[in-house]
Amino acid sequence: MGEIDNESGTKVLSRRERLRAETSREIEVIALRQMADAGPGAISLRGIAREMGMTARAIYSYFPTRDDLITALISGIGASLAEALETATQAVPATDPGGRLVAWGQALREWALANPESFRLFYGHPVPGYQPPEGGPVDHTARRVCRHLTFLVAAVWLDAPYDRPEKTSWSDLHPDYVAKIREDLPDVPPAAAALALRVWGRMHGLVALEIDGHIHPVARDPAALHHAEMLDLVRSLNLA
Template identity: 85%
Template sequence: MGKIDNASGVEAPSRRDRLRAETTREITAIALRQMAEAGPGAISLRGIAREMGMTARAIYSYFPTRDDLITALIGGIGASLAEALQTATRAVPDTDPGGRLVAWGQGLRDWALAHPEGFRLFYGHPVPGYRPPDDGPVDRTARRVCRQLTQLVAEVWLSGRNGEVEAGSWSDLHPDYVAKIQEDLPDVPPAAAALALRVWGRMHGLVALEIEGHIHPVALNPAALHHAEMLDLVRSLGVAPIVPDTPA
């Protein structure tokens, strides 16, 4: 057992727990590097064990299978992204819904540039043979990010319409998606949920192009291009964000 921290009253992690957490971080860091160097199919527990000087049996005590490692990896990546987006949004007052949506989009780009391999793994590069568990950490973190964006889009959309809501219909959306939205955000109307998907397409698309190296050959200032796109996106929803016209 760990010792009690007198200041907080919380049991401090034992030396064994600290070593296990450190080893787990090293394993996941090497897995991301494997992916960066040779693609997602290169993630290998045995390769990681060799690099760390561990036996296969030892590393399997951390992650019994490669899929367990990938699930933990994506779940941690998604949690990091969700926290970064929430922090960016909270920095803008509730009285500026358009600015909050711009901040969310900027937070997405900032996080992706700082964690390009994490962005690729979470959003675009499937690992051969890997299937995430139903309602596991991958699904939960993706759902958390979706919930954040949908709520923000709904707030901006309703602000631009002075609270007036058109009828809309859920019929054009996938039933599984509808069920999640209705469970997580029961007050969000179908028109706003559908609009959130279009907003996501614009936000994600531009960031993905930059991460994959397609923006730099054509744009001298990718940050300014992204910021202009975020402002145009929000204004298309009928709201003028209270933010500078150029990024800080």
């Protein structure tokens, strides 16, 4: 087992633990490549074992089932995305809610372009036969991303002169979504939660089109197009 570093307080992995972590990461990288080459249904533990020169028994000691591998993939992807989004917005002062939303949207695009297969797996390409465990690591990371954006949008809703003529109640939203929002952000009103969904739709939609190859044939500068959309989004909320 690893030891605790007395100066930093962090755990120092043993050589065996480092090798195991490196092998797990290599398995995940090959799984993503399998998906990129032949779709989500192509992820195969036995195929990965053959490529790595491992026996099936050996690879099952890392991931007992294909679903365990997919769960690890998605939860790791979600954590990476959440960290990128949080880092980008923390670089903008809290007094600039519009700038924070733009930073969030730009970080989402940059991360997706750097990790297209991860983006597809996390958001749009379900794996045949796979059902994430309820309340597990996949749900945790997805909620982390959702909670962060909802928090940013709620700050706009509460503090900015946003024109909100619509009347929204919790009954207008899905009960599962309501339960998560009210648990994670109990001070957020239903109208702010609904606004977060609309903001998310605009941010995610253009990125998904670009990742799937639909933007480059029609736009010479996808980055400028995306930035213009983010600026229009914050202007629609009466933000600078």
